[in-house]
Amino acid sequence: MAEDKNDKLVLERFLPYRLSYLTNIISRKLARLYSEQFDITPHEWKVLANLSRHPNISAAETGVKTAMDKVAVSRAIRGLCDKGLVHKIFSSEDRRRSVLNLTKKGQEIYHQIEPQMIEYENSLQDILSQEEQNQLDCLLTKLTIHVDK
Amino acid sequence: MAEDKNDKLVLERFLPYRLSYLTNIISRKLARLYSEQFDITPHEWKVLANLSRHPNISAAETGVKTAMDKVAVSRAIRGLCDKGLVHKIFSSEDRRRSVLNLTKKGQEIYHQIEPQMIEYENSLQDILSQEEQNQLDCLLTKLTIHVDK
DNA sequence: TTATTATAGTTACATATGAAACTTATTTCA
DNA sequence: TGAAATAAGTTTCATATGTAACTATAATAA
Numbered sequence: 485m486a487e488d489k490n491d492k493l494v495l496e497r498f499l500p501y502r503l504s505y506l507t508n509i510i511s512r513k514l515a516r517l518y519s520e521q522f523d524i525t526p527h528e529w530k531v532l533a534n535l536s537r538h539p540n541i542s543a544a545e546t547g548v549k550t551a552m553d554k555v556a557v558s559r560a561i562r563g564l565c566d567k568g569l570v571h572k573i574f575s576s577e578d579r580r581r582s583v584l585n586l587t588k589k590g591q592e593i594y595h596q597i598e599p600q601m602i603e604y605e606n607s608l609q610d611i612l613s614q615e616e617q618n619q620l621d622c623l624l625t626k627l628t629i630h631v632d633k
Numbered sequence: 634m635a636e637d638k639n640d641k642l643v644l645e646r647f648l649p650y651r652l653s654y655l656t657n658i659i660s661r662k663l664a665r666l667y668s669e670q671f672d673i674t675p676h677e678w679k680v681l682a683n684l685s686r687h688p689n690i691s692a693a694e695t696g697v698k699t700a701m702d703k704v705a706v707s708r709a710i711r712g713l714c715d716k717g718l719v720h721k722i723f724s725s726e727d728r729r730r731s732v733l734n735l736t737k738k739g740q741e742i743y744h745q746i747e748p749q750m751i752e753y754e755n756s757l758q759d760i761l762s763q764e765e766q767n768q769l770d771c772l773l774t775k776l777t778i779h780v781d782k
Numbered sequence: 783t784t785a786t787t788a789t790a791g792t793t794a795c796a797t798a799t800g801a802a803a804c805t806t807a808t809t810t811c812a
Numbered sequence: 813t814g815a816a817a818t819a820a821g822t823t824t825c826a827t828a829t830g831t832a833a834c835t836a837t838a839a840t841a842a
Contacts, residue, residue, distance in 0.1 A: 493747050495682055495699065499754050500659045502773050505700055507656040509780045510649045525828085533644055544790060550644065551654055555830070558791060580790040580837050598642050605648050611779045612772065619768045623761070624651050630760045631658045674798085693820060704800065707821055729807050729820040 514604060518597050523567070527552060527560040529597070532569065535586050536594045542581045569593060663753060667746050672716070676701060676709040678746070681718060684735050685743050691730045718742060 495501050511526070518524045524532065530550045535541070538549060547557045561584065564570035569590030575581040586594060609617050644650050660675070667673045673681065679699045684690070687698060696706045710733065713719035718739030724730040735743060758766050 491751065493682055493750055494686060495679070498750070499757060499769075500656075500663055500750075501679075502777065503652070503656045504660055506773060506777050506780065507649075507652045509777075511653055513780070514649055527828090530644070530650075533642055537643060542790075553830075554791070555793090556828095558793095559828090562792090574790095578790085578838070582791075601642055601647070601649075602640065608648060608776065608779070611775060616768075616772060616775075619765075620648075620772050623765060623769050623772070624655060626760060626765075627757065628651065628655050628658075630757070631655065631662070676798090691820075702800070703821070704823090705798095707823095708798090711822090723820095727808070727820085731821075 510608070514601060517600050517604070522593055522597070524569075524593075524597075525560070525563065527556050528563050528569075531557060531560040532564060532586070532590065532594055533598075533601075535570065535584055536591070536598075539585050540583055542575075542583065544581070546584065564590065659757070663750060666749050666753070671742055671746070673718075673742075673746075674709070674712065676705050677712050677718075680706065680709040681713060681735070681739065681743055682747075682750075684719065684733055685740070685747075688734050689732055691724075691732065693730075695733065713739065 515526050515529075518529050519526075530552065531546055534546055534550050538545070541549070543557050543561055544554065546552070546561075547554050550557070552560070561570060561572060561582075565572055568587055571585050571587050571590075573583050575583050612620065664675050664678075667678050668675075679701065680695055683695055683699050687694075690698070692706050692710055693703065695701070695710075696703050699706070701709070710719060710721060710731070714721055717736055720734050720736050720739075722732050724732050761769065
């Protein structure tokens with residue numbers, strides 16, 4: 485009997501497709517949380533979250549931390565500035581480099597969204613046992629290290 | 634000592650973000666395979682793969698199988714028809730319903746891409762032990778069932 | 783110096799995407 | 813019947829996105 489495994493591509497069993505399907509549903513659910521309440525895009529949200537954790541960094545550093553390309557970062561920052569959620573100045577030492585920070589309003593909004601994000605993450609984790617959560621962490625780490633090469 | 638877990642959002646540890654990061658890298662690598670060789674978009678590829686497995690289905694059924702919305706399906710089909718990879722007729726019983734099939738050229742191209750996809754998937758699985766592969770399968774299934782509700 | 787190269791960020795252009803409106807065909811049921 | 817509702821696909825429009833070109837500043841080196 486021929487070994488039938490892994491010689492035909494069945495979409496529903498194909499790992500990249502399954503990952504992508506799961507990820508897209510999760511991302512869309514989360515995006516609804518901040519977009520409906522605060523008219524924030526996914527890119528803007530990512531920059532916002534990153535600035536909350538890492539204040540005073542530049543757009544380029546933001547791009548590294550968030551794995552976004554510089555155009556997406558630039559647009560997200562402009563959007564956040566237009567909405568009054570982020571304050572941007574240019575460094576006096578190097579006038580090319582931006583220095584970014586959340587405004588008071590940006591912090592307020594962020595602290596309204598953050599617990600909702602965490603709550604959703606917890607709702608995902610909660611359907612897994614503690615052991616499974618550890619497995620997931622380990623698997624994601626392994627795969628990510630691999631694909632980053 | 635305060636419990637520090639899960640009360641602050643750290644992007645690098647946030648499950649949805651980690652999933653999305655991993656998924657995007659994998660999807661981009663795969664997309665390069667078919668887009669560079671055959672000028673096929675990700676949507677087109679998904680429809681192509683699905684039609685190979687499920688011939689004679691309609692655009693709407695394709696959308697269900699691939700979890701794509703009908704506009705994306707419609708565009709993918711048009712692209713594939715323009716490239717001569719897919720043949721579309723309308724059912725004689727219900728003239729709204731399309732009946733889709735790969736052309737000979739479509740089959741040929743698909744069978745050139747398919748092994749490369751599988752090879753890449755195997756390269757991912759290979760960095761995991763058999764037990765870990767089973768864990769991954771199980772975790773993805775659990776999470777997907779959950780988010781599908 | 784000052785010409786060259788590199789870096790940070792923005793803009794422009796072409797393409798991709800999603801939501802809603804639209805067209806045509808079929809079904810429902812008063 | 814035949815009007816209303818539903819269904820399959822397509823088109824339109826407004827946005828989102830990625831690549832490449834561009835501007836301004838800083839670093840390098842001849």
